Amino acid sequence: MNVVNNKWIGQRTIRPDGVDKVTGRAAFAADTTMPGMIWGKVLRSPYPHARIKAINTAKAEALPGVKAVVTSRDIVDFTIEKGAVMLGIQDMRWMCRNVMARDKVLFPGHPVAAVAATTEAIAAEACKLIEVDYEVLPWAIEIDDAIKDGAPILHEFNKFDGKPSNIMGRIESKKGDIAQGFKDADIVIERSFTTRPVHQGYIEPHACLISVAADGKTTIWSSSQGQFMVRAMTSMLTGIPQSDIRAIPAEIGGGFGGKTIVYLEPLATLLAKKSGRPVKMVMTREEVMRATGPTSGSKSTVKIGARKDGTIVAAHGSFYLQAGAFPGSPIRGAVGCSFAPYDIPHVLSEGFDVCSNRSKVAAYRAPGAPIGAYAVECVLDELAEALKMDPLALRLKNAAKEGTKAAHGPVFPRIGYIETLEAAKNHPHYAAPLGKLQGRGVASGFWFNAGGESSAQVNITEDGNVVVTTGHPDIGGSRAGIANICAELLGIDYKRVSVIIGDTQTVGFSNLTGGSRVLFASSMVVTQAADKVIATLRERAAKLWEIDPEAVKWENGAAHPVSPNAGQFEPLTLADLAEKAPSQGGPIGASVQLNTQGAEGGFGTHICDVEVDVDLGIVRVIRYTAVQDVGRAVHPSYVEGQLQGGVAQGIGWALNEEYIYNKDGKVDNPGFLDYRMPVCSDLPMLDCALVEVPNPKHPQGVKGVGEVPLVPVMAAVANAVHNALGRRFYSLPMSPPKVSEVLDAPTQQAAE
């Protein structure tokens, strides 16, 4: 593909779903209703850890207006003993226990029963009438409390080092021999860090509307990052075959990874089946905060050794991540991504998956990677300072490039990390003067990116326009990217391409919207489908002209003879060929299904300026520049939007966001007032510098974009705060009380 003279790829077109979203017409999960619809509510555990001795639902069932009650008895049990049953990265043994507690509740908010009634108020009243006999157990939430000797054990079957433990697993990435590597070092810096659990913070609470017909045919409207995931998990947890479940993707009001698993759908399906009525369930914000996946809190230790000239010779990282109630914290991201930007001969990166009495983690934008990068990139800042080197120069000296073998396995192909460092170094931001109590920090980050299964259909309408159907919920403008690419390939105006997201029974299997995979994977299948359509169009023209299809080319939305030698014919446009289709072989369209390969990793480098209000302890970000190798910016506005959104989330994680637990083990700040996400007045403009090193394994050069921008942020902010104050913070968030405490203790060198 000629990337220089693109007409549509790289244009800031109006997104296909835009008008619906600025006029309030777009239908999100909670916006749908059905005749006869009733309301479902969940009864949740008040305790962080307790054995369920008995549940009596009789009184609730007797309440007028109540139509159905379900408990764990109604959910398919994936028993622990039978071993793992995996769906993607999720083990259904944990999923079945997360959607409804079985023998034990493991966190406050853990579902215990669900009720459907004719009104929300009756359903809520019925929940209060359910009698649960709990044996309250000791609990542990923080990592240190969960891994110490004598800690209350969540999953008695689990052993670590031969003893019952909350450490559910350990993984490592290894390269060379770190013992040898550290011997070669002139300088070694080792530091420990902690981060708090933070929530994805999507503004739309989880919601669904589900109808089950008398013959078992089930229709699900819900907001998720994957209608096929919803169908598969609901099928596995209810026993209804996948062929009987039509999962329709509603518009999704943010996910950031948090909507890659189900919470409500299996419960609403069972309630709808029992009651014979469509059931709607919508979480409150408090339920979202208490019972859906934040990401892990963490404790990390990172040790890096370098020679005097700045060459890094050895690195060791150990990362303990809270998984919450069930195994599955994102240790792979912390272990694999942290050191990936650097060419280091000796690396050991270890991750420990720690269960504790807190809601089960769900994915959050580059899961695990920001936690690892925070520790590594802060240590690198100290190393640069100790070596009296510019922090970008230190990174440039050690930057991974084509041919570098990463500790997590791959040998990098052509990557754009060095380009991001050069762009940051040459950016006017990096040389801009700083005022009093202001500081500047830099940090880099890496994310694996992902390919995987995608399906698409490209159909030509009878009037010669185009409908593209893909299988990925559009969470940030991917329909606009697909429309740009399809218009480019077919040589027609962007407005003639309609892009829709199909439901599970109308488009082929497509994996989750996640891992920064959507535009990479779906444009690959759309490209192949469009190529097939173009081949058909050339054949049709060739037949009409009675020449060889090889003698026909497709250009500017029409078939032309390749050269005058092929014959003299008036071009046949898409509309001409669509009109002739019935008599020339029938409908024109193609469908492609692939397990896409070749998603290459992404790198970013960020520059952050802060100003510290020493009276109030408030850190304000006053300037921010995110540089990233984005492969190919198919729609630059939405690429920038990914960078800006990731940065804003990272600033929240760095400065204010955290789960605060009370003495009873309950989250004390389950709302947007006390769980303080960045608001408009907290942030400056967020500048982006897009570096485009095309992915050689993709037809348009696309690389995943959405996750990298969160990875470097906390370290960039922390390094800026150090630069402003001369003090380092080794725990997040750097919130006003913590900053004030450090500023009020002038003799202390560093804040724990």
Place this chain on the structure above:
Amino acid sequence: MPKLHVTTSVNGEPVEFLCEPYETMLDALRGQLGLTGSKEGCSSGDCGACSITLDGRLVCSCLMLAAEAEGHEIRTIEGMAKGETLHPLQQKFLEHAALQCGICTSGMLVASEALLAKNSNPTEEEVRFWLAGNLCRCTGYDKIVRAVMETAAEMRETRA
């Protein structure tokens, strides 16, 4: 207690509905009136996704009782475009890609319109503080602030 009968005006049209005394204006809009453009993100007045105007004043409809609409004028996102013609703010949000998932967009637009009605020439800081009651988790606000400032500039030119 019997339901309350409320007579009000929504987007310039006379409207009557019945509601429970405890129901919020957001419940009535999304339920009885079928106007689901206003969103419920928190039901505590912290996210602004349910922003509407009551007699021109910006309010969170989740913090207002439905019965309080009696005799007043309500405007929602559904009343912002005139037929097929988008409001300049709506158009500018599209051009600037000032939305990603779109769940905050209704509230952002209603709040922005209320700002420009009061202040046709807001500074960046004024825009940022006015919109501080409207959470967006996707965009980092950058493109939203730019869209509002640019709309204000264009509307001033049109008026001049």
